[in-house]
Amino acid sequence: MSLNKPGNHDEALGKLLQEWRANAPLPPRFQEAVWRRIEGAQASAAPSVWTFIARWIGTVLPRPALAASYLAILLTLGATAGWTHARQETARVKGELGERYIRSLDPYAMPRQ
Amino acid sequence: MKKGLIILLLGLAVAAAAYGCIYFVCTSSARNLEQSSKPELAWLKEEFNLSDSEFKRVCELHEAYLPQCAEMCRQVEAQNQRVRTLLAATNQMTADIESAIAESARLRGQCQRNMLQHFYEVSRTMPPEQGRRYLAWVQERTFQTGEGMMHDNGNAMKPE
Numbered sequence: 001m002s003l004n005k006p007g008n009h010d011e012a013l014g015k016l017l018q019e020w021r022a023n024a025p026l027p028p029r030f031q032e033a034v035w036r037r038i039e040g041a042q043a044s045a046a047p048s049v050w051t052f053i054a055r056w057i058g059t060v061l062p063r064p065a066l067a068a069s070y071l072a073i074l075l076t077l078g079a080t081a082g083w084t085h086a087r088q089e090t091a092r093v094k095g096e097l098g099e100r101y102i103r104s105l106d107p108y109a110m111p112r113q
Numbered sequence: 114m115k116k117g118l119i120i121l122l123l124g125l126a127v128a129a130a131a132y133g134c135i136y137f138v139c140t141s142s143a144r145n146l147e148q149s150s151k152p153e154l155a156w157l158k159e160e161f162n163l164s165d166s167e168f169k170r171v172c173e174l175h176e177a178y179l180p181q182c183a184e185m186c187r188q189v190e191a192q193n194q195r196v197r198t199l200l201a202a203t204n205q206m207t208a209d210i211e212s213a214i215a216e217s218a219r220l221r222g223q224c225q226r227n228m229l230q231h232f233y234e235v236s237r238t239m240p241p242e243q244g245r246r247y248l249a250w251v252q253e254r255t256f257q258t259g260e261g262m263m264h265d266n267g268n269a270m271k272p273e
Contacts, residue, residue: 054114056117057114057117057118057121058114058117059117060117061117061120061121062116062117062120067120070120070124071120071123071124071127074124074125074127074128074131075127075128075131076131077128078127078128078129078130078131078132078135079131079132079134079135081132082131082132082133082134082135082136082139083135083136083139085132085136086135086136086138086139086140087139089136089140089143090139090140090142090143093140093143093146093147094143094146094156094160097146097147097152097153097155097156098153098156098160098250098254099254100152100153100156101153101154101156101157102251102254102255104153104175104179104182105178105182105228105231105251105255106224106228106254106255107182107185107186107189107224108189108221108224108255109254109255
């Protein structure tokens with residue numbers, strides 16, 4: 001009856017385990033197989049690039065200084081790309097209009113390459 | 114993770130917004146030119162910093178020149194057609210071909226004289242510095258295209 005109480009149960013189990021002896025022989029190359037399994041588990045647990053990025057986004061990016069720098073850099077990159085593209089587009093449009101002006105006056109004018 | 118993801122996406126949105134705003138603002142002048150009623154003349158006004166009165170005079174000169182230019186175009190095209198017909202009809206030089214070539218040259222000379230006259234008139238309506246720049250620009254595009262010698266092995270422009 002008293003074995004049903006938690007304390008008595010652990011005590012009895014402990015005594016039983018101390019008395020237990022395993023006499024069966026280990027399978028061949030048991031130790032080597034164990035180490036091979038440990039190494040395999042470690043290799044599969046190596047962090048991938050995505051894990052690294054996810055960890056960086058989750059832990060490093062939210063730091064205030066880094067977040068502010070990140071936003072400032074992307075703001076600058078976006079503005080620079082917009083300005084560069086706009087300059088190219090404006091030059092293209094003005095060049096085309098200049099050629100149109102010439103073609104409107106010169107019967108021999110050919111579109112330039 | 115969620116906060117980091119929000120910052121990541123916010124950064125991309127900020128970059129896209131900056132790109133769009135700067136692009137929109139910086140291309141507004143080109144857009145205005147394209148949307149004007151006479152884009153090439155509007156471009157001329159902007160390129161050579163013409164005042165409204167100068168621009169009005171340039172437009173008048175342009176409108177007056179266009180009928181002459183259209184007539185020259187018609188004559189040039191008719192003459193080109195005549196030369197093509199003559200060339201297709203024979204395999205040797207004939208008096209008609211010589212006459213057609215001479216007429217083509219005369220038309221080209223007439224066309225260039227008319228153009229040059231127009232360019233001088235337009236340049237005189239501009240401030241002197243802009244007028245000089247305009248003349249250099251139009252002459253470079255109308256009188257110096259395809260004028261190079263093609264069969265000289267690159268020696269024609271070399272000094273003696």
